[in-house]
Amino acid sequence: MHNSKGLHPQNTHNQNYDFPELIKACPELGRYAGPNQYGELSVDYSHPKAVYFLNKALLKHHYQIEGWNLPEGALCPAVPGRADYLYHIADLMDRPVGPKVKGLDIGVGASCIYPLLGNSLFGWSFLGTDIDPKSIESARSILAANPKHKKHITCRLQNSASDIFVGLLQSDQKISFTMCNPPFHSSLEEALAGSEKKWKNLNSNKLKKGHEQTQPKSTLNFGGQKAELWCPGGELEFVKTMIKQSLAIKDNCPLFTSLISKKENLPLLEVVLKKSQATEIHIIEMKHGNKISHILGWSFHPSRREVVLPK
Numbered sequence: 449m450h451n452s453k454g455l456h457p458q459n460t461h462n463q464n465y466d467f468p469e470l471i472k473a474c475p476e477l478g479r480y481a482g483p484n485q486y487g488e489l490s491v492d493y494s495h496p497k498a499v500y501f502l503n504k505a506l507l508k509h510h511y512q513i514e515g516w517n518l519p520e521g522a523l524c525p526a527v528p529g530r531a532d533y534l535y536h537i538a539d540l541m542d543r544p545v546g547p548k549v550k551g552l553d554i555g556v557g558a559s560c561i562y563p564l565l566g567n568s569l570f571g572w573s574f575l576g577t578d579i580d581p582k583s584i585e586s587a588r589s590i591l592a593a594n595p596k597h598k599k600h601i602t603c604r605l606q607n608s609a610s611d612i613f614v615g616l617l618q619s620d621q622k623i624s625f626t627m628c629n630p631p632f633h634s635s636l637e638e639a640l641a642g643s644e645k646k647w648k649n650l651n652s653n654k655l656k657k658g659h660e661q662t663q664p665k666s667t668l669n670f671g672g673q674k675a676e677l678w679c680p681g682g683e684l685e686f687v688k689t690m691i692k693q694s695l696a697i698k699d700n701c702p703l704f705t706s707l708i709s710k711k712e713n714l715p716l717l718e719v720v721l722k723k724s725q726a727t728e729i730h731i732i733e734m735k736h737g738n739k740i741s742h743i744l745g746w747s748f749h750p751s752r753r754e755v756v757l758p759k
Contacts, residue, residue: 454735456535461528474505515593522558554628558586622758625703698748
């Protein structure tokens with residue numbers, strides 16, 4: 449398969465989008481489609497509604513996900529990149545399949561994206577947690593429209609914003625891995641500045657005149673609310689806390705992972721992991737278009753691959 453986007457070799461979304469088929473799956477997408485500067489059918493990626501309907505169409509066309517709707521202001525995930533994270537986790541676990549593989553998604557969000565994709569691609573089961581009641585309500589609504597996924601996915605409210613793992617698992621409850629897309633900004637101002645920069649970059653590939661869409665520079669072009677996009681100390685402090693708290697459940701889980709958006713945070717987090725006596729540290733680069741991010745993985749288990757499937 450031709451890898452045109454730098455995604456994992458097995459990622460379904462390596463190929464260019466088939467926009468006619470995507471528009472069939474989600475007719476609303478057609479309102480935002482038009483020829484780009486190369487004369488190819490595309491969408492304006494700087495427009496929030498175009499991004500939303502594109503990802504809705506991808507989920508319907510490739511994964512048969514029904515009723516995927518997001519509340520106003522919720523983060524709209526880019527499906528190809530989210531799938532990539534799951535493919536790399538599968539590699540770290542030697543690609544097991546089936547519901548005995550149990551994932552914990554920290555910050556499942558209103559989209560429930562990782563559990564839906566993980567169950568679709570590999571048949572894994574999931575516990576998704578979030579500190580936002582509206583996000584949990586939205587995720588459960590999506591699952592209600594998808595019964596085949598609902599039986600393998602549970603979404604639960606985390607009542608304490610300062611706790612990541614505490615209160616989620618029984619003392620003897622085992623899981624196979626954790627994953628997280630942490631809030632990477634430290635303030636609303638930083639989030640808006642990052643969104644404006646992204647908006648300017650996306651505008652370089654606008655549709656031809658007559659098809660373009662406009663967007664106020666002050667908006668977050670992929671959506672997102674406080675818990676999803678920023679927290680005190682940003683990504684670095686959040687993942688530091690995750691590492692420290694993961695020690696408390698190291699016997700319950702053989703593999704912890706998190707997305708890292710800022711490369712400069714990786715050396716600092718490696719130091720924290722080494723001080724915490726992690727037995728394995730993994731750094732995996734992911735590339736989607738012009739965006740480069742990383743997965744940070746770690747384990748405290750001496751024989752991790754023997755305990756991927758909880759008993």
